Amino acid sequence: MSLVARLLALRNDPRAQKAPPFLSALCVIVGVVWLLILPLNEYSRQTYVSENALLPGQVHTYFGGSEHNIFRAYRQEVAALGDKTDEERTEKLAEFFKTCGLRVARQTYRYTAAGKNITGQNVYAVLQGPRADATEAVVLIGAWRNMDHVLNQSGVALVLTMARYFKRWSLWSKDIIFLIAGDSTAGPQAWVDAYHDAHSPTTVESLTLKSGALQGAVAVDYPAGTWGHRFDKLHIIYDGINGQLSNLDLFNTAVSIASGQMGIGCTLQRMWKHDDTYQERLETMLRGMLSQGLGHASGPHSSFIPYHVDAITLQTIGDGWQDEMSLGRTVESMFRSLNNLLEHLHQSFFFYLLMQANRFVSIGTYLPSAMLVAVNFTITSIALWVQSGRPKQSTKVGIPEPKEKKGVKEDLTVLKQDGMVALVPTETLEVTERQLFLPLTFVCAVHFLGLIPLYVFNNTFESSLTSTFTVSTTITLILPPLSSLFFTTLRTPTRQDVTLLSCFSLLLLGMFLSALATLNFSLAFLVGLATAPLSFVHLCIPMSTNGTSPPSSNRLIPRIVCVAVVFLLAALSPLTLTFAVAWATEVHVTEVLTAASVGWHVHGLWTQVVVWLLWWPAWFIGSVVAWLGATGSLQD
């Protein structure tokens, strides 16, 4: 306790009082630099397979020979189904599965989001493993259309071929489910929801046929047309909804089979060219973080991950000399590895950042960067709390004016430390009462206010999303000056009010971000970075007057700074930043908003909750504080 007491005594040290802004800035800088050095060899690691049971690439693959003819035949059949209705298509596909001797079922789904109807039909077949007791299953997915809405012709044909091929083997110790989903996002979501009975029966049909607990899922995305297409590399997509990742072992298995056994190069995060330089590693990592931070569905596998089913998508890219048979053998080898699993994938990492197909950093190494960014807010908040309790008048510099003439003697306290004695006015040692009610109510109210845009954006039709965005941007930018005006008319806010306002807002922000960093590191880091200026906004509030009112020129410069801060904050609002990023990446804002709304209704996406209930309120309060500083009408 005495150590704590000594630390607390530090708050009266003038140097300690000046330190927090620098400390905060240092935290942010170290956090960012930390992230930037991760791609170096010293801080990242070579990937390795932890789960011994997987034995990737240790089996001989037999997919080949006459299977090629069957594959080509299925590809023709799939091409013929291209322009059929959902009903006709799934019926035909079900027939194919039935001919292979598998049990088949179909499922219809109909989601409504952003005024759009997302409908489709899934068809799936269950291969009962000859050595299995129907308690475990692995899934092979071929979405009918891929993420770019292109017919996944060869991918679906490959799933059909694999179904026929796998049926002949006697070594499966898990059931295998072949799923041909109606599309790449809603279809798998509907299926996996219904598989776990977590669906709403009004939108998604229940499954009539089920197997055991899902142990893993592999999706194939190979949109080559009827005459085939030789590809160059496999693009492995591994991130799920809300930034949750599949177990690193599954990814490693895919990489090690594809590149080690089959000689197919692997790449990730749309880095078509990767020469293993620092820049490319960094870019891969940042792209991965952006994708994770958005938390959107990045492929048919994404919907599986929230159900603790590890899943990846294998996508073919480029022009090369790899054909459908080598992809088929990769899938075969992967299923042989998954077939070996004795328990759920758990050995390897669930939290990682990949910077190349065979290099990663684990959570222990990268988490401190987001935590440092979050801690910067907490430091500022604590500093502001201490500051708010400080007496209204600062210690007078120079000789105190004589007060004896009025008979009032200033209270002096004798301080003894390290053999030195000093007389200090008692009031500088005391803690003033804090008026908590107004700041607390305001902070809570603003956080609840975020529910309104959250509701509106999730329930607006696609056609009016752009106008809604414009209107809410305008309101968002006008509201802080209005509320600061409202504040000043209600009762002139004291300096303590404003300090406490910042204090509580930053405390909440730091707390939310550190909790979020454990769930979705990237989102926490990105939001933390975008809100980092907020922990310095309070600096533009004039610290405290020196008893006598200072000359007005003294106040001019801080006020100009405040106005600059106001404009900087306007540029950093969640809405303006969204718009700027969308513009820079040449995506229309409406697309982003539609994707968010669809994500909310179909996938259970949380990203907009973070934006509206965490980022937006923090930004709002920061702006109000800056405006109050800019208008400069604060009481002591």
Added chain:
Amino acid sequence: MAIDRRKAVLYGSAAAIRLFLFTVFPSLPDLLTGRVEISTPVTSFKRLQEGLFLYTHNVSPYDGGVFHQAPLLLPLFSLLPDLKQYPFATNVLYTAVDLLCANALMELAQTGQATSSRYFTSPRKRMTWSAVSIGASFLFNPFTILTCLARPTSVFTNLFITLATTKAAQGATSTYIIALSFASYLSLYPVLLFPPLAILCYDRQASLTTKTDRSSSPITFTITHVSALAAGIGALLYLSYFLTGFSWEFIPSTYGVQLLLPDLTPNVGLWWYFFTEMFDSFREFFLGVFWLHMASYVGGLSFRLRNQPLFVVTTLLGIFAVYQPYPSISDTSLYFAFLALYRHIIPLMRYSFFLVAALLYASFLGPAFYYLWVYAGSGNANFFYAITLVWSLGLSFIVADSLYAVLRDEWEVERPEMRGKEARQI
């Protein structure tokens, strides 16, 4: 009794907020009912439903080994209309319990026992909050609202504890004993509150019957009250015996579970993890140690803070919220409600901001880590346990710090010259 306008507004808004949340988000209560931070094996509403189902079908509710709550709750809840069709009745009941609890708390605040008891009057007595603010701090505490929405039966225990304290502080002997018997009957641990409450009641009676009457001697007072409490609890137990078809099997399923901890469902407390990890041969010993540890505070605090028995009750509630076998945030909310009576000592607390911040951090990180452990599967039990440790540490530091503040407040009466000076432990 005329209800003044501020009270009416407070009750109205508190009830409105609860009923609004109940009706607008119909899935929220069920979601919260499943949260381990709110519903423990001995208070969970889901388990109560299970017990109720068995009870209404004439099967012993304790047969399944799921239901661990007091038998008298069953006839109460079987009187309510069916939950699936008319959830409104249950919602109104829980809202009413919260309002009654707040009402008792406000009456307690009006007795002024927190600042001036029989032997001690705080020099800071002008700094207290008004009764309505104290009621508001309880009713609008997010923990209280979440508890109300999740509908655990711990709210009844909380109500009876508050009622017992209020009646003791008013000197109303019989109501105090009845309320305390109910509280002890429902959850067992409130029986530990008997000594400080008895002191509180005795002091109050003594100061009410000044000189003119001969107040009863401490020994007679203790004997009559102990026997009254025993009679009260005995009557309730006999009624339960009668209700459960003349069988005592509810005793092992209710108090036995509290004492022997067979159900190791995670909660915010410290027991579950410890007893999960422990070898069976040490189990009995450590059960004894844990219970003894919790009970040992009663005597010490009652002696040391003889002058402020209400603060002993407050501190004990804080200790129960940490060291109980099955604590939940509803215990914490009751502790904070009582701590609000001691508004005047908060300036003397040294780490209030840090501790409140730590609790806030824990209350957000807790669900996140539980999610990682149970749903995402990417974490494990240690994640959640680490956060419950932080939570318990923060809470016990608040208990310790408030204790320090009260002692300091007392000390400054004895030694006015030390006011505002740094105290150092030697």
